[in-house]
Amino acid sequence: MSDSAKMTMIQAINSAHDVLLENDERVCAFGEDAGYFGGVFGCTQGLQEKHGKSRVFDTPINEAAIVAMAIGMAANGMRPIAEIQFADYIFPGFDQIVSELSRLRFRTAGQFTAPLVLRTPCGGGIYGGQTHSMSPESFFTHIPGIKVAMPSNPYDAKGMLIAASESEDPVLMFEPKRLYNGPFDGDPHKPALSWSKHEKGEVPTGHYTVPLGKADIVRKGDALSVVAYGTMVHVALASARLAGIDAEIIDLRTLVPYDMETIAKSVNKTGRCVVLHEAPRTGGFGAELIAQIQEDCFYALEAPVKRVTGWDTPYPHAFEWQYFPGQERVTRAMIETLEA
Amino acid sequence: MSDSAKMTMIQAINSAHDVLLENDERVCAFGEDAGYFGGVFGCTQGLQEKHGKSRVFDTPINEAAIVAMAIGMAANGMRPIAEIQFADYIFPGFDQIVSELSRLRFRTAGQFTAPLVLRTPCGGGIYGGQTHSMSPESFFTHIPGIKVAMPSNPYDAKGMLIAASESEDPVLMFEPKRLYNGPFDGDPHKPALSWSKHEKGEVPTGHYTVPLGKADIVRKGDALSVVAYGTMVHVALASARLAGIDAEIIDLRTLVPYDMETIAKSVNKTGRCVVLHEAPRTGGFGAELIAQIQEDCFYALEAPVKRVTGWDTPYPHAFEWQYFPGQERVTRAMIETLEA
Amino acid sequence: MTHAPSSNTLGFIVPEPAARPGDTPDFSSIGLKLDSPAPRPDPMCPASDTHTLANSLVRVLNDEHEAQGEWNPGLSAKDLRKGLHIMLKTRLYDVRMFKLQRQGKLSFYMKSMGEEAVAAAAGMALRYEDMLFPSYRQQGLLFARDRDMVDMICHCLSNQRDNLKGRQLPVHYTWKEGNFFSISGNLGTQFPQAVGWAMASAARGEDTVTASWIGDGTTAEGDFHGACTLASVYNAPVILNVVNNQWAISSFSGIAGGNNATFAAKAIGYGLPCLRVDGNDFLAVYAATGWAAERARAGHGATLIETVTYRADAHSTSDDPSRYRPKEEAAAWPLGDPIERLKNHLINLGEWDESRHEALTEALTKEVQANYKKAESYGTLREGPHAPVSSMFEDVYAEQPWHLRRQRQDLGV
Amino acid sequence: MTHAPSSNTLGFIVPEPAARPGDTPDFSSIGLKLDSPAPRPDPMCPASDTHTLANSLVRVLNDEHEAQGEWNPGLSAKDLRKGLHIMLKTRLYDVRMFKLQRQGKLSFYMKSMGEEAVAAAAGMALRYEDMLFPSYRQQGLLFARDRDMVDMICHCLSNQRDNLKGRQLPVHYTWKEGNFFSISGNLGTQFPQAVGWAMASAARGEDTVTASWIGDGTTAEGDFHGACTLASVYNAPVILNVVNNQWAISSFSGIAGGNNATFAAKAIGYGLPCLRVDGNDFLAVYAATGWAAERARAGHGATLIETVTYRADAHSTSDDPSRYRPKEEAAAWPLGDPIERLKNHLINLGEWDESRHEALTEALTKEVQANYKKAESYGTLREGPHAPVSSMFEDVYAEQPWHLRRQRQDLGV
Ligand SMILES: Cc1ncc(C[n+]2csc(CCOP(=O)(O)OP(=O)(O)O)c2C)c(N)n1
Ligand SMILES: Cc1ncc(C[n+]2csc(CCOP(=O)(O)OP(=O)(O)O)c2C)c(N)n1
């Protein structure tokens, strides 16, 4: 059994890189400011010094080129892990992801593949304004051929990143930046919490994986099911606890392919469900989950499945907490669903 | 009352441009091959000759630059209508759409706006393979700040394009290319039909609008509701007719903002619903519709809302008709929903 | 500057700056030819006549603080003092705002310290009707156009007087009345938009010019290429400025390709004219901007200008430059400080002196402080008051559609 | 070629080709200096030593069909005949496939008529281990690497032997064993990918080279800029080819900026070396490719090559060029036909004659026909047989996830 240590999510992600770079010479990591500096959040800090400049390096500011370079390298036998500095800035690379990365295996009938990881910090809660706060996961869940994941804690972040890099498929990993340094339960007025006091802040220092495609039931309950991922997992937990609701809370972890088996089992048991995400509502990933839930669990459902989400507006700087789907809204949705 | 004429969808779109260019000197139209040649489908044919090179012109092959140029022009008082040659090629411009076009009014508190139209042919059915067949509308329905539309016939195409260009909001109009030259009911073995025999092929030659945001009930019925848009409207009509199902068929026409009032009224009446689109299933726009339908009509629903969609794969060249959600699958879904 | 890579071993190269923390600053490799002043071609010349300028440097102020050479715009002492005023105001504003961020009053801030001449001189060289598409480091343009500083601070505080209703990060100004476009947080996106704006002006037969600014790092984005392509193809009346301040965030200009060619040289491949300018020389930036504006206004199309300068402070309040470059680098920067240089030039001319400078500094410091106090009276980010919460659901569309109305109601506002 | 735009009225310019349908073809403006042959710099030279070549033309075969000058690669008669063979095979294959599309056997086709030398010569100049990232107009590379023509046709027919299982449009070949990447329908995307591939080769210390090709129109895409930036910054062993065949679909090279600078000149802004080559001169393309490959293989990084040629036929089977350019334009193209020129050169050398040429033409025509017959026996797009329908759900992911399994079951396959 390997040793473990208290880690923040940043340290856990850093450690995943380190393990991967150590174990597999095909792995390399790059991105804007990701080399010498180690990334604006420090996720690759110290790794260039340790593993060398051709393994961990800076890139020009061109997200399309970053993705394309990663595709070319991955197709040619490497295992790149590319950082997009903020999820808000992934869109110049969208074409390379939709048109190229996701289809390479399919259109070449498996002759060429691009097993790589794109990772990027997402979500609000740090007063980043509309260009440092987006949760754009839903744009990517509609792309056949890539896997999409979002961990909610250091343990999962490391295990999923290792699993992603070892997967034969391209994986896009969104990292809720508000969770980087501590869990966040949606209450901005409370002092910041630390991962060191959280059980998922205890992270093995060596190699391990958390499988993609498997959700985690983070709280057992019988009254209703809550499907969440990323920061919203913590908001759901706090809301249920504070309101004393016997909610079963599912941390989805992987969005594509999502763990419908776990969701359906829970919803078939509880008969009620709320789906949460920070991204805007219309066309958000919650819609997909609900469409599938109502199809697979229709006869068990005793109330409509509610969504609690960000609004259909850009993330407004001054209204961070009116935008963020916090405890009040989550609790209200749970109660309404219980009473419906 | 203005005169009317038989028009294909291409001619109707061309006529909309013509009317707009004639009426409003702020209007201009451009795109790859859209100038001298008049577009690879002919949607702007003859317009450069008639209105001049500074009104209708060719662009470099750079979809990001096309969108950006249109934004700059629109912000500076023009009313650009830009063609993206195929919807499959819109993604290099995705960043300009998500990060810039959609947010300009919001982030400037209304000081600057970009009232422009992006139009692009979408959808399969012409053996275009995976890069000339996409229906990417769902990527855009998750972007607050733009309107998204997809007409299903020449009359609507012209009226909606004029409405779009006269709207103060940016509008993205998807044109199902399989409908350009005639209605298509999903049966590839039948000889191609012509718009000249279709009532919606009769198009006023002058100015008129079909309002954005309003769905069209193209067939009244009591047994179940079918929500469709674009080519799938015709497939739904043919399927209901051939199977003798008393379906109410709603041509959504505008996806954002969608006409929930019309949908809810119908579903509350019929208690059953099927949602159709050609785009892949996971994260498709059908999911949004279903999530909202089950929320707003939960107690009226007698069966789960089914989706009939393209598969979660790229559009495969040789399996055009196995991929396309044709009459057989649509009929089956209607029957299953009726029997559920 | 263009050279064959020195390696002939295999493996790819990751460029490194000449100095990292602990090293002695070294600017010998950046190819500044300070001795041979660049000639001034006729503004209506063929683009190719400017291409040798890609590897030289347009300068007016020499090391003795004299204005010299063909590029000397011959500004009056009054205008020179105005330039100094704008730059100094920019710097003192920045200093104060940065400090206020540290005190928790603002969420974020970005200074333009060391590169104030870029915006101040361009702002003065352009006409008020000329349209500006700046990046986040040209706040000087606002001062050049006399924007109310209280309004600027109110924006940075996201308070109830913020003309952007609290929707944007600090520093991301918009000011339509001043012909100042909306600053985007997304790098490079405004460059091709500026070309579109310029084309619309041209289409209406106006003789206004549009100018845009991006950083050295941002030239790597696809939008840079799109802008240059559009500007070249359509002969748009636009000035495309690359502010080469040597650094992106932690990555130096070599990571954007700056080791292998100047940023001005990128014009050559588009057949655009280019100027490479001493960005810390107020007069040179003024003259170069004027040259490009005159050309564009006459229907001769776009110019790419590289202003060579140095980001003398952190990238933003989120940054710590001592982690990736020597602390002494700013002081070692061979082109000096733009304020000092213009000040010394004015003193040389007998049109300024140390005590007037001190007095101005003090007056501006007080002005900034007073303006801050006034702005704060309209609220702060943390304490409010802000725009009404319901305004968050406005301006997404021209009219609020049903789903946003529902969402607003759901929030109870 | 770089010049000041002639307009000095306001309004933007939309460039027009010199001739439209009905006009007399006119290539006087495209700036081909056929008289002054380009010098051949040392392949290890500084990039800047090549930059004057951006406005000249690397040629070996003169108008008298003699091989001359520094760039003459001195190929053996055997190799010259091989080149001729590849080009002729490409052309006859194209002609036949185009016709078959017209007969409804294929859904779509794209010829490379008039520009066969580009792929044939590069294919021969590179090593088999060198990696190819072509566009859809370099089918000649496959012939240069002796790909089985039956396999190629089976792909175009989407039949059961199609190595892409019917998933791709015709002409969008992939052939891993031949170190031939997947052709994308999306323009330009493969250019920066090729740089990434090259970097991986370099990282492993291999001395293979990667080559990619895009068209003149495609240089406008952001990915072109991304590729050049990456290639320059990381000194990647890659050859970036711009095939300037004068036309995109209906838009001429001026709409991509080609009126204001050559495509080769775009290298200058990246500090990359460039070569501008007579693309209809088999020997020149061979020599230029060899030069760039030698440079890259030695660790001196990337080269941008512009091959100047002419798309002598329609863009694709969906196109009708007579609607936007004079029918006689191909015949008026000043650089002639690549096959004719190499043929005449061989005849000049006494290594070929008309009757051998006729015999080869006949043999290749028969070969193509026989291969088509054979390929057709494996099925056609319309009639099948194809890969099993269930294969549509494979290769989306390495393993089929539950939702695709469900969808497959839903289709009943
Ligand atoms: C598309 C995009 N990618 C990344 C970022 C993050 N980012 C903000 S500023 C910056 C560095 C920009 O450097 P440069 O262009 O040189 O401008 P400077 O800050 O030096 O003025 C980066 C990478 C962004 N804002 N937008
Ligand atoms: C991203 C993208 N935009 C548009 C198209 C449509 N399209 C296909 S080929 C073509 C013209 C390309 O011209 P060029 O690059 O000169 O190549 P050529 O066909 O002449 O070899 C266009 C516009 C596309 N395939 N991909």
Ligand SMILES: [Mg+2]
């Ligand atoms: Mg910079």
Ligand SMILES: [Mg+2]
């Ligand atoms: Mg071409």
